[in-house]
Amino acid sequence: VPPPSEHTPGIYLQVGAFADPANAERVAEQLRTANFAPVQVVDATIDGRLVHRVRVGPLADVDSADRVTTQIEQMGLPHPQVAVD
Numbered sequence: 001v002p003p004p005s006e007h008t009p010g011i012y013l014q015v016g017a018f019a020d021p022a023n024a025e026r027v028a029e030q031l032r033t034a035n036f037a038p039v040q041v042v043d044a045t046i047d048g049r050l051v052h053r054v055r056v057g058p059l060a061d062v063d064s065a066d067r068v069t070t071q072i073e074q075m076g077l078p079h080p081q082v083a084v085d
Contacts, residue, residue, distance in 0.1 A: 010058025011065050013080035015072060017044075017051040024052035027077065031056060034075060036068065055083065 015031065018024040024041045031039045031054070042053045056072070059065045065082060072080055 009084045011060075011062065012055045012057035012083045012085060013059070013065060013068055013072065014083050015054045015056065015077055015080045017046070017053045019049065019051060021052045024054050027054045030075065030077070031072070034071075036072075056080070058085075 016024070016027055018027070021041070028039045028041050036056050038057070040055050040057075042055055044051055044053055056068060057065075059068060069080055
């Protein structure tokens with residue numbers, strides 16, 4: 001039996017995943033300018049391809065995630081995906 005993890009999963013909103021890091025940074029900067037924090041660009045390999053994920057979080061709870069999702073959509077950005085890490 002593995003020992004219990006000290007890591008508590010966090011709720012993140014993934015606003016996009018981009019092949020071009022400049023596009024990821026552009027969206028991340030839009031979010032930062034709108035006072036979302038923290039905003040991260042996280043690299044991941046999906047099906048052998050490097051992508052740059054733009055994420056907001058960790059968020060405190062599901063209600064916060066719902067509220068931030070609405071605010072992001074009101075900026076004209078796509079509906080974010082929820083990610084729990």
